[in-house]
Amino acid sequence: MAAPFIIVPRLLLVANDLPLLYSREMVLGTRFAVHISARTSEALYLLRESRFDLVVILQPNETWRRFAGFVTQQIPSPKILVVTGHADESLEWPGALLADGPGLYELLKTCMEMFGMVSKTKSHGYSNRSFEKVRS
Numbered sequence: 001m002a003a004p005f006i007i008v009p010r011l012l013l014v015a016n017d018l019p020l021l022y023s024r025e026m027v028l029g030t031r032f033a034v035h036i037s038a039r040t041s042e043a044l045y046l047l048r049e050s051r052f053d054l055v056v057i058l059q060p061n062e063t064w065r066r067f068a069g070f071v072t073q074q075i076p077s078p079k080i081l082v083v084t085g086h087a088d089e090s091l092e093w094p095g096a097l098l099a100d101g102p103g104l105y106e107l108l109k110t111c112m113e114m115f116g117m118v119s120k121t122k123s124h125g126y127s128n129r130s131f132e133k134v135r136s
Helices: 018-028 040-049 062-071 104-114
Strands: 010-014 033-037 054-057 079-083 096-099
Touching: 010 018, 010 040, 018 033, 018 104, 033 040, 040 062, 054 062, 054 104, 062 079, 079 104, 096 104
Parallel strands: 010 033, 010 054, 054 079, 079 096
Antiparallel strands: none
């Protein structure tokens, strides 16, 4: 029997900080196909060569804002998530969802919710059996 074909959303993470990108790539890579870029030129190349479902801007600044403007012109246009944190929030982000500096788990949860994915923990059941103690 053939395995089911699973479509995994493709993410492009951009920031100026490589260690930040690597840590987010490890966590988000558990549920998504993740590509990272710390340079605008490389991010533009990746965007031209591949289709992405979501672009996550981790360190917003004027350069990445202009990049977001280019992202919105793609057909089909990927969703954009901007993690604002301590950055200048006065910048306008056309067509982007803003997230107030989520941590690793919150970022994963936000990205999953954007695609209608549900996060399950062991407490919510990887099993359908009851965990009540059986009396002998």
